[in-house]
Amino acid sequence: MIKDELRAAIRQALVACYQQQDLDSGEIPEEIQLEVPKNPDHGEYATNLAMLLARAEKKSPRQIAERLTAVLQKSELLEKVEIAGPGFINFRLSPACWAATLHRVLADGANYGRSEVGRGTKIQVEFVSANPTGPLHIGHGRGAVVGDALAAILQAAGFDVQREYYINDAGNQVQTLGRSILARLRQLQGESVEFPEDGYQAEYVAELAAGLRQEQGGLTGLDDAEAVARCAGYGVAEVLKWIATDLEAFGITFDNWYSEQSLYDRKLVDYELDRLRQKGLTFEADQALWLRTTDFGDDKDRVLIKSDGSYTYFASDVAYHLEKFERGFDRVIDVWGADHHGYIPRMKAMLKGFGLPADALEVLLIQMVNLLRDGEPFVMGKRSGNFITLREVIDEVGRDACRFFFLMRRCDSQLDFDLELAKQQNSDNPVYYVQYAHARICSINRNADEAGIPMPDRDQFDFSQLSLEEEVALIRQLARFPEALEGAALHYEPHRLVFYLQELAAALHSYYNRHRVLVEDVRVSQARLYLVNAVRTVLANALRILGVSAPERM
């Protein structure tokens, strides 16, 4: 991308200065810092290099900047190099750069913006992983969309990505589901049985009981334990189908569904615990097996096998995560609800104790979603059964708006999700703002087609016809897309793409309102068609990565 080319040019200039002995410290920073100035008058990029070298060179930043710019003036990339303020060097890119950007966008098409920074690193994104004991609710939605978008962003940045869903089908909560279903089943049979105190009250449990009865009858011949197991098995399988269906409605699919129970069935938990034992990371006390996580930053040691011989949830999680690395992943990202943050130190401690690098596991915490309706808090409780399912929200609000809304904020800040607001199909809803920009360009294309004005190809395109301020602003924005995408990938921050999109859409709308694309002069019209279709390409690419549609008409 342009930024990298500029960086290389600056580095060359610095080396040249040392060779000519204009400068003498010989110091070359590992990475030349380039920033985008807030004020467009300062050009497209700026560097503070001269200020950083001032100490080593024992010269004023401005003196250093003057020597560097003397060399940089000659670069073909640059139209203008200026020294400003305390010693910033500001760069204005040349028209040749802008023309090249447009060619690049249109030639690369759907691939424009992709990069290879990931270098094929095998990375797994595990997300949602909601317990299969009930339908997904709105709180799961945020993690689902962020995980999905992040996976797509990483793919676009050249990582080798797998999306995985971890099914907690081995714990107590599955038993609870089984007991709840069984109670409802017996009630359906007319028996008067007491509903378990800790059972799931919600409506869907009765639905599951009815479905089970239809498929397998009343389970009358079975003893309690067997009946509960049958109910649990049926319930988990059905609920997983619901979850998969709802996620598909949300545009989310997984490469792999990984069962916790399968860890036990394949004796992987024992196997992995043995590996920990052999490394001397465990100890026995109070008839329990402990993992010495305090040696690696946790604030207390953690139980793996309880004194009654059963495994903790932590034990299977340890096994699960160790097994991920045995599957060959270089890096693993877990997307968790922020209420699980206390769990991170023990997981990281475990992996560290095992000798894996500190960044092998990255946990992305997704802060809570406060559900509102008309500005009033909407209280939810799984127990009481008073919750809004994700499916209801998708159906009510629409997939595009819902996804966009969840991606709009940094995930470590809490999110107010107002059902009425998100439902509004009007200008308060930023997703339409972006989609509208795309639809407008499509409309221009239809008109151009009708008027017999063809999109120019690369050789016909005449960049000299594009000289308006708004046109350069648009191209500048297009040139930044690869940077935005790369930043979103390397920092695990999908919201950056959302903000990028809003800025690009704003630049397009502003241009559209001030100037016509299709004018009398065919040469101008064609050049502008070339430009806006580059914009359309980038809008579509970014929206596709975020899983939001790019409509041709609105």
Place this chain on the structure above:
RNA sequence: GCGCCAGUAGCUCAGCUGGAUAGAGCAACGGACUUCUAAUCCGUAGGCCGGGGGUUCGAAUCCUCCCUGGCGCGCCA
């Protein structure tokens, strides 16, 4: 008590590895539709960046101590 996240315009939030005059949307006010889609645009107004101290050429950003809100501190999952 300890830990994690947040505190930026009336509201909801951006602010990338520390950079130049702190930005956007909504709300408010004033404008622009015989012209490619007004789900749009242009303009005005609005700020001790929670508070104190520190680090330095330079801090919304880093360190430290407070304050406020949310969440978490099981041989639960």
